[in-house]
Amino acid sequence: MATSFLPVQLDRFRREAKKLSRELSIPHSEALDRIAVENGYLNWSLLAKHSKGAHLLESVVQAPLPRPPRGTRYYLHGDIRETNLAQCYCARCDTFEPIGHLVPTSYHADGKDGERYLRDLKRWNERQLEEDSQWFRPATAQNVLAAAAVAERDAREAARSPFHRWLDGQRERNDPVGDLAGDILRDAGFPINMANRRELEDHLSQHGSRAVKAFRQAWHEFSGGERHEWTLADALAAELKITREEAQELVDVEPMELTGQSGDGAYGYEFDFTDHASPRLAAKLLRKRRSLKVQVGPWFFDGIRHSEFPR
Known part of the structure; x- marks a missing residue:
């Protein structure tokens, strides 16, 4: 409204x-x-x-101004000052400024004023639940940023794809899917309206095979599949960009641990598929990677739970 x-x-x-x-x-x-x-x-x-x-x-x-409630007036970013309606509070400057400081063109050129108002509002709503609060904010408080900030928030919420909404419930998980959910939900530039699996995977591929691996598991669960432990075949398929059936040929390869000169901890692993890939798969890997030896980071085995695999 x-x-x-x-x-x-x-x-x-x-x-x-x-x-x-x-x-x-x-x-x-x-x-x-x-x-x-x-x-x-x-x-x-x-x-x-x-x-x-x-x-x-x-x-x-x-x-005459009515006697204010007991306590200290709590101002949100953009709240209009009751004693001078030409001024509003700028929490980013921590001063009262002319209204033109924030609207219609903000002094702060990063476009974050609406976000700051909504964050302050959330914090105030939580503060109100505290007992014996020493702060008050009138129910009739006017704010110069409220309408635009709420409209922008509602528009963003309406634009979110079902998959992006599904991630809300996954961010607390202690596994690759939880890590992916947290990263995506913190990314202000993520295309929140993108709903096609192939497009999403292509977008995430720029962040490496680790993100693709987590996405494939997330999409499997989002689409109604059961939550299951990530397998080595799944991880190899994501890393090598081959099918899971092709990756199944390679699961018996023993990875070699890569350590620094000090020998303290592994910085990665190397797979040598020379004696395990079929001629057709070997040719495909050589076209894609120009080698049948592949090095992966220490995170490669994240989410894989099997006694034979490094952790």
Whole structure:
């Protein structure tokens, strides 16, 4: 639901429209409409209509302030200051600033203001559950970032694919799928609307075979398959980019542990498939990797639970 703008904000919009009208040589009404579009409305008429009740706040400012609740006022990022409606609190600067500091164009150019407001709101909601809290925030508190931040959050949530939502329940797992879920959910640049398995695997392949391996297990479970222990054939298939049936030919290869000169701990393992790959598979591996010897990182056996495999 749209939030009403305060009178001081409407006055500022009108001044900006006058300036824009002069600079672009356009009618004042067109300039007002442009300002309205920048602030989330189709035109100035709708913006003004939604703000028609904002003038009531002026009388509140002029009237004696009621005695505040006991405790210290808790300000969220973007909260408007009750004693000066032309100012809002910037948690990133830890000062009260003119509203123009945050909207319509933020002083902070990284686009993180909405995220900061939502994080502060979550923290405040958790704080309210504490007993004997020494802080208060009025239920009628106005915030200049709330409407846009909530709209952006809701749009992002609506755009998430079913697989991305499924990962929410996997992030606490202590296995490769849990690691993958945590990495994806922390990645602000991850294509959250991508729902095709092949496209997702291609995207994750840039992060190496470890990510592909975890993704294949995750997709198997997401698609209704039972959660099962990752096998060596699964791991080899992901690493070598071959089918699981082809990888099954190679599972009897004994990996050689690779250690540094000090001999303290393995930094990886090497497989030599020379005597195990069929002629057809050997030719395929040579085309892909130009060698039948393959080195993998120490993480390669993560999730594989078998007494014969290194851990």
